[in-house]
Amino acid sequence: MVDYVVYYRVSTERQGRSGLGLDAQRSMVERFLGPNDTLLAEFTEIQSGKRDDRQQLWKAINLVKKTKSKLLLPKLDRFSRKVSFISGIIDQGVELEVCEHPGVSTFFLHLLACFAEEERRQISERTRAALAEAKRRGVKLGQNGKRLAEQRAKDRLQFARQIKPHLDAAWADTASASEVARYFNQIGLPTANGGRWHAQTVLNYTRALSDS
Numbered sequence: 651m652v653d654y655v656v657y658y659r660v661s662t663e664r665q666g667r668s669g670l671g672l673d674a675q676r677s678m679v680e681r682f683l684g685p686n687d688t689l690l691a692e693f694t695e696i697q698s699g700k701r702d703d704r705q706q707l708w709k710a711i712n713l714v715k716k717t718k719s720k721l722l723l724p725k726l727d728r729f730s731r732k733v734s735f736i737s738g739i740i741d742q743g744v745e746l747e748v749c750e751h752p753g754v755s756t757f758f759l760h761l762l763a764c765f766a767e768e769e770r771r772q773i774s775e776r777t778r779a780a781l782a783e784a785k786r787r788g789v790k791l792g793q794n795g796k797r798l799a800e801q802r803a804k805d806r807l808q809f810a811r812q813i814k815p816h817l818d819a820a821w822a823d824t825a826s827a828s829e830v831a832r833y834f835n836q837i838g839l840p841t842a843n844g845g846r847w848h849a850q851t852v853l854n855y856t857r858a859l860s861d862s
Contacts (some may be wrong), residue, residue: 651686651721657710659695659728673845675724680846682749690719711744716801720745726762726849736763807862809842819858827852
């Protein structure tokens with residue numbers, strides 16, 4: 651039996667509102683936790699991984715130290731890609747557990763941090779090179795992102811319309827999005843990507859219907 655404090659991070663407010671990224675992280679935690687493990691608290695940060703001044707993270711760390719629990723991370727790169735940052739947390743005596751690398755040693759976590767930092771550097775270099783090449787060819791930047799966002803909104807609305815009878819019935823019998831999500835999970839109704847429901851997921855589809 652292990653006590654855990656979970657830390658989630660997404661990079662943008664849009665991801666935080668939509669549940670994009672958070673749903674996947676929560677699913678990883680749900681699969682990781684054993685039947686006798688205890689989840690003491692969850693902290694969610696909406697901030698770039700490049701920054702170290704994260705209020706929610708330090709709240710999570712303080713609780714870990716107070717309760718002598720472990721800090722549970724869905725993915726190490728969602729936590730940070732900086733070796734110095736990850737090493738600094740470990741050096742404080744905080745025990746880290748990563749869902750995608752269960753049971754690894756502190757030494758191996760340091761190695762993973764090195765790989766993550768190098769991956770971040772390579773991604774940054776490739777992005778700069780791609781933007782420079784696109785600019786050279788006269789491509790108007792930002793167009794693809796806008797089209798992708800519009801397509802995601804259409805897909806969300808289409809799925810929301812498919813499950814509208816379920817949503818209407820659930821909202822009629824329950825008082826909150828959390829209860830609707832719990833009910834959908836109990837009856838085995840999957841989300842659009844086949845994952846589990848959370849309160850924010852319910853609100854996203856409900857809002858899509860009301861805005862249409």
